[in-house]
Amino acid sequence: DTGVSQDPRHKITKRGQNVTFRCDPISEHNRLYWYRQTLGQGPEFLTYFQNEAQLEKSRLLSDRFSAERPKGSFSTLEIQRTEQGDSAMYLCASSLRGGGHNEQFFGPGTRLTVL
C-alpha cells in the first residue's frame, strides 16, 4: 500500500457544474477525513467517517457539499453547482481508530479551479 490516493489531482470546471472527487485511504484505516485548504490558509475540516458512518458533517460548507463512504473503503466528495469560491485544494486523510494518538495520513489533494 502506497498511502492515501486522491483522484483527480486537478480539476477545472465552469461555475454551476457538479464535481466529484475520490479518496482511497490506506487499506486498514477505518477513519477517513476531508479537509479544504485555500491559498495562504491551513487545512479546514469538512467531514469525517468511521467505516461507512459519517460522524460529523456540520462543517460542510453548504448543502451543495456532500460526502459518502458507502462500503467503508473509498470516499467521494461531491460539490454541486460549483461557485468560484469553491476553488481550493481538497485534502483527504485517513487514520486508524484507537485510543491515544493515531496519525492522520494525508493524500496529495485535488486542486479544484472553478472558472
Next chain:
Amino acid sequence: GEDVEQSLFLSVREGDSSVINCTYTDSSSTYLYWYKQEPGAGLQLLTYIFSNMDMKQDQRLTVLLNKKDKHLSLRIADTQTGDSAIYFCAEVLSSGNTPLVFGKGTRLSVIA
C-alpha cells in the same frame, strides 16, 4: 473555541536554528502536532506531543509545550535548505481521533 495562531513567515540562514511558534486557545487539546507541507506535496507529520508533556526531542526537532500559556514551539537545529516549507501547527480536541484544527502555517525560508 478552536483557534490556532502562527506567525506567517520566518527566514533563517543555513546552519542556524529555526524556531516556529504557535498559540492555541482550547485548553482541552490532547495532542498537538507539527506538519510540514512542501510545494506540490501533501502534508507530512513531523512530530507531535501529548498535552501532559512539556518537551519532546526527535533528532533535529525539539517541541516545547507551555500548557499554561497555550504556547507550542518547534525548534529545528542546523536548518538546511531542504527544510524550506510551510509548517503547520495543529491540535486535536478530547480524543486523539477527532479532526485536526490547523493554524495558517509558517513559511520557513532557508538562505544558503
